[in-house]
Amino acid sequence: xxxxxxxxxxxxxxxxxxxxxxxxxxxxxxxxxxxxxxxxxxxxxxxxxxxxxxxxxxxxxxxxxxxxxxxxxxxxxxxxxxxxxxxxxxxxxxxxxxxxxxxxxxxxxxxxxxxxxxxxxxxxxxxxxxxxxxxxxxxxxxxxxxxxxxxxxxxxxxxxxxxxxxxxxxxxxxxxxxxxxxxxxxxxxxxxxxxxxxxxxxxxxxxxxxxxxxxxxxxxxxxxxxxxxxxxxxxxxxxxxxxxxxxxxxxxxxxxxxxxxxxxxxxxxxxxxxxxxxxxxxxxxxxxxxxxxxxxxxxxxxxxxxxxxxxxxxxxxxxxxxxxxxxxxxxxxxxxxxxxxxxxxxxxxxxxxxxxxxxxxxxxxxxxxxxxxxxxxxxxxxxxxxxxxxxxxxxxxxxxxxxxxxxxxxxxxxxxxxxxxxxxxxxxxxxxxxxxxxxxxxxxxxxxxxxxxxxxxxxxxxxxxxxxxxxxxxxxxxxxxxxxxxxxxxxxxxxxxxxxxxxxxxxxxxxxxxxxxxxxxxxxxxxxxxxxxxxxxxxxxxxxxxxxxxxxxxxxxxxxxxxxxxxxxxxxxxxxxxxxxxxxxxxxxxxxxxxxxxxxxxxxxxxxxxxxxxxxxxxxxxxxxxxxxxxxxxxxxxxxxxxxxxxxxxxxxxxxxxxxxxxxxxxxxxxxxxxxxxxxxxxxxxxxxxxxxxxxxxxxxxxxxxxxxxxxxxxxxxxxxxxxxxxxxxxxxxxxxxxxxxxxxxxxxxxxxxxxxxxxxxxxxxxxxxxxxxxxxxxxxxxxxxxxxxxx
Numbered sequence: 001x002x003x004x005x006x007x008x009x010x011x012x013x014x015x016x017x018x019x020x021x022x023x024x025x026x027x028x029x030x031x032x033x034x035x036x037x038x039x040x041x042x043x044x045x046x047x048x049x050x051x052x053x054x055x056x057x058x059x060x061x062x063x064x065x066x067x068x069x070x071x072x073x074x075x076x077x078x079x080x081x082x083x084x085x086x087x088x089x090x091x092x093x094x095x096x097x098x099x100x101x102x103x104x105x106x107x108x109x110x111x112x113x114x115x116x117x118x119x120x121x122x123x124x125x126x127x128x129x130x131x132x133x134x135x136x137x138x139x140x141x142x143x144x145x146x147x148x149x150x151x152x153x154x155x156x157x158x159x160x161x162x163x164x165x166x167x168x169x170x171x172x173x174x175x176x177x178x179x180x181x182x183x184x185x186x187x188x189x190x191x192x193x194x195x196x197x198x199x200x201x202x203x204x205x206x207x208x209x210x211x212x213x214x215x216x217x218x219x220x221x222x223x224x225x226x227x228x229x230x231x232x233x234x235x236x237x238x239x240x241x242x243x244x245x246x247x248x249x250x251x252x253x254x255x256x257x258x259x260x261x262x263x264x265x266x267x268x269x270x271x272x273x274x275x276x277x278x279x280x281x282x283x284x285x286x287x288x289x290x291x292x293x294x295x296x297x298x299x300x301x302x303x304x305x306x307x308x309x310x311x312x313x314x315x316x317x318x319x320x321x322x323x324x325x326x327x328x329x330x331x332x333x334x335x336x337x338x339x340x341x342x343x344x345x346x347x348x349x350x351x352x353x354x355x356x357x358x359x360x361x362x363x364x365x366x367x368x369x370x371x372x373x374x375x376x377x378x379x380x381x382x383x384x385x386x387x388x389x390x391x392x393x394x395x396x397x398x399x400x401x402x403x404x405x406x407x408x409x410x411x412x413x414x415x416x417x418x419x420x421x422x423x424x425x426x427x428x429x430x431x432x433x434x435x436x437x438x439x440x441x442x443x444x445x446x447x448x449x450x451x452x453x454x455x456x457x458x459x460x461x462x463x464x465x466x467x468x469x470x471x472x473x474x475x476x477x478x479x480x481x482x483x484x485x486x487x488x489x490x491x492x493x494x495x496x497x498x499x500x501x502x503x504x505x506x507x508x509x510x511x512x513x514x515x516x517x518x519x520x521x522x523x524x525x526x527x528x529x530x531x532x533x534x535x536x537x538x539x540x541x542x543x544x545x546x547x548x549x550x551x552x553x554x555x556x557x558x559x560x561x562x563x564x565x566x567x568x569x570x571x572x573x574x575x576x577x578x579x580x581x582x583x584x585x586x587x588x589x590x591x592x593x594x595x596x597x598x599x600x601x602x603x604x605x606x607x608x609x610x611x612x613x614x615x616x617x618x619x620x621x622x623x624x625x626x627x628x629x630x631x632x633x634x635x636x637x638x639x640x641x642x643x644x645x646x647x648x649x650x651x652x653x654x655x656x657x658x659x660x661x662x663x664x665x666x667x668x669x670x671x672x673x674x675x676x677x678x679x680x681x682x683x684x685x686x687x688x689x690x691x692x693x694x695x696x697x698x699x700x701x702x703x704x705x706x707x708x709x710x711x712x713x714x715x716x717x718x719x720x721x722x723x724x725x726x727x728x729x730x731x732x733x734x735x736x737x738x739x740x741x742x743x744x745x746x747x748x749x750x751x752x753x754x755x756x757x758x759x760x761x762x763x764x765x766x767x768x769x770x771x772x773x774x775x776x777x778x779x780x781x782x783x784x785x786x787x788x789x790x791x792x
Contacts, residue, residue: 066572067273069136069151075232077239079573080150080258081269082121117266124248124261125150131242132158140574147268149573154239156226162238163212163230169433170220171207172767178206178431181309183335200299200311201287208767209433233320233637236272240636243270269581271633273572275318278630292318293629301625306618312428319628320637321432325425326585327621329643330592332424334617336417340599340610343409347402347607358396359685360674365389367689374696374708382708385689398525398605399669407604407661408742414600414654415746418647419753425642426756430764434641524668528606531598536616539591543623547631550580582635588624589646592617596650600657604664658746662738666731676723676730 067076129135138149154162163170179185187194207221217223230238240258248266249255261267276291280298290298296318300311310331316324355361364385371385429435570578595616599609628635665671677688693709697718701707713724 067275069134069153074134074136074153075235076151076273076573077154077232077235078152078243078270078272079576080125080152080267081573081577082148082150082267084146084148085144117264120248120255120261120264121266124246124258124266127246127248128152128242131246132161133239133242138571138573147577149577151573152239154235154242158242159230159235159238160214160217162241163234164214166238166241168212168230168234168237169209170212170216171209171222172220173208174221175206175208177203177313178427180312180427180431184309196307196309198299198305198308200295200314201290202292202295202314203311204313204317206431210767231317232272232275233317236634237320237637237639239272269577269633271576271581272636273576274634276572277575296625296629301622301629303622306622310621316432319635320639321434322638322640323585323628323635324432325428325640325643326588327624328424328428329421330588330617330621330624332421333417333592333596334614334621336413336420337599337610337614337617340410340413341614344406344603344607344610347406348397350402351397351400351607354400355393355397358393358400360670360688361389361392361396363687363689364392371689371693372706372708373693374710382706385693385709398607399671401671403604403607403669404665404671406607407665408738410600410603410610411654411658411661411742412745412749414596414657416749416753418651418654419750419755421647422755423753423757427760429641430760430767434639435764436641524602524605528598528602528609532595532606532609532612532616536595536612540616540619540623543620543627547580547627551578551631576633579633580631582628582632589643592620593646593649593653597653597657600653601660602664603657604661604669658739658742659735662735665738666734672730672734673727676727680723680726 066072068074069076125135132155134153134155136151136153138151140147140149179188181197184194184197212220220229222229243258245257247256248261254260258267258270262270275293278293278297278301280290280294287295287298292314296311296314299305299308300315310327312324312328312331315327367384367386369384369386373383373385375382426435595613599613603609673692674685674688677691678685681691682688692711692713694712694714695716696705696708696710698716699718713721713727715721
């Protein structure tokens with residue numbers, strides 16, 4: 001109990017609290033200095049640093065709710081949270097010597113770990129102090145725990161210094177905000193009412209920009225207003241950069257950055273604050289008066305907005321380019337699914353209408369006892385082929401000439417979709433000032449920089465950066481890579497032979513089981529139906545329910561901690577701490593990429609796959625929007641110029657789909673056998689079923705078995721017929737012709753459709769010209785602060 005009390009007293013002494021309104025004087029006197037464009041830190045994580053203390057003799061009573069310090073003027077850019085458990089006095093019980101020794105040993109281990117964490121936390125906070133951040137502390141005390149909230153704010157000098165370090169974009173000249181929706185522009189030209197458009201208030205202004213330079217500060221628009229020049233997302237990014245690069249232990253051991261501290265449970269959480277609640281006011285208010293989070297909820301995250309365009313500029317302004325790019329890609333992909341879904345549904349309907357006119361299915365249904373089939377297993381009896389009449393008709397539903405057309409259509413669709421996404425991505429990257437971000441502006445991760453064995457000059461920027469030699473990188477890639485194996489159980493062409501015939505179909509020396517009575521494609525269609533419908537429904541239910549359960553559990557735990565203070569109105573940092581931490585975009589991208597693979601690779605077996613993907617994605621967009629707006633803590637705004645490696649995976653899947661669909665049609669579908677039979681024997685497929693059924697070998701009949709039939713192109717002796725070899729040649733020729741024709745047209749589309757639109761190239765040239773004029777020492781013209789927001 002005494003140790004617990006002394007720790008609380010020490011915590012109150014060792015966390016810096018700033019309530020002064022004259023932050024510039026405090027910065028220069030206490031936090032180090034920023035002089036002549038260069039920041040000088042007195043202590044920033046030397047490897048030989050000892051434990052550092054933060055001395056403070058000031059306190060305060062938190063009575064201000066919002067995104068500001070207690071003074072009401074200093075913005076809160078980031079919040080660090082950690083918890084301290086209180087020790088309870090327990091009744092003395094008689095224990096054996098062994099039990100006492102075991103208990104003392106555990107207590108000693110916990111105390112050592114606690115002291116080490118405490119030392120690291122103090123050093124980390126001290127180094128943040130020396131990096132120039134303003135701090136204020138708030139504590140929630142209950143009977144069980146103390147929750148400490150350390151609020152951080154970056155003053156103007158720190159923002160200016162790191163804005164240049166991070167190459168943030170500075171506005172030069174306002175320009176009309178372009179229309180980013182192609183369908184909106186088309187409908188406007190055709191003068192057709194567009195129910196998908198909606199006027200979202202407070203749309204961000206579009207600017208010509210250039211890299212920030214402190215020496216050219218007077219040339220940038222709005223630089224005279226220190227409070228509003230940097231957006232909230234830019235402030236968050238700067239503070240997170242400081243948090244990510246601040247040392248708390250030994251640099252050689254990569255004891256650096258807030259992410260490592262969170263993994264070590266030294267801090268419970270670290271997050272920027274949401275800009276107010278997302279709940280809409282109960283009374284009517286002007287749309288312009290809503291906070292950004294409420295606007296996103298009203299015009300984006302609600303289910304009633306399912307048919308509206310996404311406000312991508314507002315998403316980017318609030319969450320950053322990385323999340324905005326994801327939603328832009330998801331919306332673009334969903335829009336392109338619409339024509340694929342329409343064509344797939346028409347193909348399915350055509351198969352449904354012609355199902356009863358299939359000549360092979362009619363022969364099966366009218367055969368009665370004409371074709372006695374061999375047993376399907378070692379213990380099964382013979383059966384009549386007429387027993388599978390319904391399955392034969394259903395099999396034709398997924399195996400008719402329309403599926404071949406749809407496979408070719410989807411191959412072109414996939415490549416065209418990716419080509420036009422590159423154009424859309426280039427437009428968004430320029431609009432959001434992230435062109436060439438990965439080559440020129442992206443900084444190496446602190447953990448990577450700490451482990452890199454050498455420095456190498458960046459050929460683009462000319463700046464030395466941490467570098468791993470090619471040999472080391474190759475070994476890391478090989479050991480860290482995962483091999484993705486696509487299990488295609490139903491793709492090989494499989495046949496059923498009678499028992500003891502010795503003619504089993506084999507793959508890698510192992511016997512293949514037979515397809516169902518309706519054919520191989522219907523089995524594959526059943527599996528795709530389970531994946532595209534059942535699995536996606538379950539996944540959406542999980543995405544809807546799990547965040548709410550996590551939020552309920554988080555609120556329950558923190559309500560217990562707050563105890564008697566629960567009746568008080570919680571502060572903004574307490575409300576946000578009750579939200580669940582954002583889980584990133586990897587799972588979201590992975591789900592969509594797998595979906596893209598299924599609807600392109602196996603589309604020949606299930607034409608309705610794009611339709612179910614479209615319905616799922618309409619739900620997915622609103623589910624993800626609600627998670628980010630309502631359920632998640634606000635993520636740190638990250639910059640990005642594209643969807644990164646996921647685009648390469650999509651391109652590989654699009655190329656692979658051409659090959660897989662060619663093999664599916666050639667070896668799994670009945671399309672080519674029917675076509676060859678029509679060419680050589682009967683245009684109307686008369687006698688086709690009898691032709692495809694072979695008689696059981698003589699050796700099988702002589703071993704006291706009944707004469708029966710099985711599906712194969714073999715003679716009574718079990719040898720392959722000439723038709724089989726002709727069909728094999730046709731199948732191989734079809735694969736070669738299919739691939740060459742599709743790839744030729746694909747390359748033609750790639751050559752015809754430029755990656756960057758022509759109008760965008762002109763805008764980029766204009767921006768480079770303005771940047772050159774703004775950064776030139778002898779130029780003070782060509783820049784105007786007039787904002788013209790009229791649409792073109």
